[in-house]
């Protein structure tokens with residue numbers, strides 16, 4: 001059995017940066033209580049590791065003890081402008097780990113609103129990144145997931161479209177085409193899908209085509225990992241989404257000659273290594289080789 005490991009799986013630039021910032025802060029700042037606003041990434045193993053380094057998680061600034069110095073790390077998904085204002089009022093120090101690609105969307109949306117555009121966000125309405133982007137549009141942006149959702153958009157207004165960074169190009173394209181067909185006003189389109197996502201998704205398709213089973217590693221609450229698993233399962237029904245190596249069922253590998261391995265942007269390298277090690281052990285009898293695509 002061959003194990004084909006994708007080279008783009010695992011932490012993307014923005015997640016790596018945010019996690020490094022959190023660990024660095026936990027090392028350099030022993031005077032304040034350090035918290036992340038929401039889980040720093042959708043990976044329970046990394047969140048636990050940070051907790052062991054003294055970095056807690058809060059879901060709102062109201063949960064902070066104001067009697068002692070507090071530092072809050074903003075995760076790569078970003079937050080709306082209100083959170084910065086509240087932190088300033090509460091004298092909470094901010095370590096801003098918002099991914100620069102996400103920050104760029106905040107700037108675009110702020111400009112669009114100032115220029116009188118109706119903002120349309122292609123993305124998941126409840127995803128924290130989308131909620132934050134919406135906050136920069138004074139909560140007035142319309143979030144669409146499928147072309148039918150465009151019914152909520154006032155087509156007589158100038159429209160500006162942005163996308164959640166982890167959306168697929170196909171989804172953005174189908175919504176944009178539908179919008180262009182219906183429009184009766186100016187439409188500006190900003191393709192804000194992140195390259196890291198795009199490259200990973202293309203590689204996942206390639207992997208799924210080459211393998212008789214594919215393992216997708218990452219948190220079950222991670223939107224980009226779930227999407228990766230969905231993309232793979234459309235091509236390869238034998239797609240298994242796992243969080244850790246402990247979930248691998250040897251029966252999945254029976255009779256397989258090639259197994260692909262990929263991982264979401266919030267999956268640490270050590271978890272990928274563990275999965276590959278378990279697969280290698282299970283494959284030993286069939287004379288496996290590991291190959292990177």
Ligand code: SF4
Pocket residue numbers: 012013014015076077099100101102165166194195196197265
């Ligand atoms: S997927 Fe892209 S936009 Fe999102 S955190 Fe990673 S690098 Fe930033």
